[in-house]
Amino acid sequence: MTRRDPGREFEPRVRRVILALRAGEVATYGEVADEAGFPGAARAVGNVLSRGEGLPWWRVVTATGRLVPGHEAEQSERLREEGLTVVGGRFPRVRV
DNA sequence: TATCTGACGATAG
DNA sequence: CCTATCGCCAGAT
Numbered sequence: 001m002t003r004r005d006p007g008r009e010f011e012p013r014v015r016r017v018i019l020a021l022r023a024g025e026v027a028t029y030g031e032v033a034d035e036a037g038f039p040g041a042a043r044a045v046g047n048v049l050s051r052g053e054g055l056p057w058w059r060v061v062t063a064t065g066r067l068v069p070g071h072e073a074e075q076s077e078r079l080r081e082e083g084l085t086v087v088g089g090r091f092p093r094v095r096v
Numbered sequence: 097t098a099t100c101t102g103a104c105g106a107t108a109g
Numbered sequence: 110c111c112t113a114t115c116g117c118c119a120g121a122t
Binding site for chain 3: 005042
Binding site for chain 1: 101106
């Protein structure tokens with residue numbers, strides 16, 4: 001069951017955060033988890049995103065800018081269409 | 097309740 | 110820059 005999500009709000013919240021991303025905006029799994037109110041649940045976010053339907057999955061990348069394994073070509077193309085720059089199958093993310 | 101899974105993340109080598 | 114490990118989380122069995 002859910003250890004830290006008694007109300008099962010994880011998925012709904014995660015979906016909402018991802019749906020809130022506009023064209024040209026890219027977030028990491030960790031950022032999505034954080035904004036959803038579940039810091040540290042980046043991995044779980046990936047699970048929701050992988051199974052979710054109707055979500056702008058291409059706007060979510062790993063913390064290092066890695067794209068989705070198996071969908072790099074399509075994701076890269078979609079991101080480019082939104083005016084973003086993808087180099088070497090990677091999204092140039094500004095590390096803080 | 098115990099274990100395993102996976103579109104993650106940080107660190108070490 | 111790469112792979113190998115370990116730690117974390119929600120879900121599914």
